[in-house]
Amino acid sequence: xxxxxxxxxxxxxxxxxxxxxxxxxxxxxxxxxxxxxxxxxxxxxxxxxxxxxxxxxxxxxxxxxxxxxxxxxxxxxxxxxxxxxxxxxxxxxxxxxxxxxxxxxxxxxxxxxxxxxxxxxxxxxxxxxxxxxxxxxxxxxxxxxxxxxxxxxxxxxxxxxxxxxxxxxxxxxxxxxxxxxxxxx
Numbered sequence: 001x002x003x004x005x006x007x008x009x010x011x012x013x014x015x016x017x018x019x020x021x022x023x024x025x026x027x028x029x030x031x032x033x034x035x036x037x038x039x040x041x042x043x044x045x046x047x048x049x050x051x052x053x054x055x056x057x058x059x060x061x062x063x064x065x066x067x068x069x070x071x072x073x074x075x076x077x078x079x080x081x082x083x084x085x086x087x088x089x090x091x092x093x094x095x096x097x098x099x100x101x102x103x104x105x106x107x108x109x110x111x112x113x114x115x116x117x118x119x120x121x122x123x124x125x126x127x128x129x130x131x132x133x134x135x136x137x138x139x140x141x142x143x144x145x146x147x148x149x150x151x152x153x154x155x156x157x158x159x160x161x162x163x164x165x166x167x168x169x170x171x172x173x174x175x176x177x178x179x180x181x182x183x184x185x
Contacts, residue, residue: 005078018073023066030065099162100178104129108138111173124157129176133164141166141174
């Protein structure tokens with residue numbers, strides 16, 4: 001997983017843009033400004049002298065100015081993505097689940113759903129939770145009189161049964177998760 005995140009970050013051209021800008025600033029500061037502040041009248045001639053005397057060391061010090069921000073940027077990005085991988089996974093769950101997953105307001109109007117669910121709802125002309133779940137089940141969910149969190153419902157549009165799981169987030173809307181059941185229920 002971590003190697004995948006590193007490869008992904010290294011493929012992003014912005015990674016190199018940031019390293020170029022920050023590396024250039026580091027090199028300008030270290031190679032030109034610091035010698036000038038220390039009293040060197042011509043820091044460019046000092047750089048030329050260092051290139052003649054110790055070219056490998058001078059190239060390495062310039063390289064470090066660019067490598068450091070590149071490594072820090074990759075590490076920071078990968079560490080953050082790795083730490084937040086659970087949130088990312090949950091965030092794209094509605095897009096990956098083939099069965100309907102949606103959020104509806106109290107009146108049953110679908111207010112949020114993933115692309116797969118949108119396509120499914122368009123196919124069956126579903127705009128309200130009641131059309132899929134039935135009026136009674138929706139009313140029971142909204143009123144809190146439905147004691148079970150996992151329910152089964154038959155959807156005539158496809159002639160199949162769904163396992164219905166629901167949750168009420170703090171805002172007052174309702175998250176509905178359907179899972180198609182195989183065989184007869």
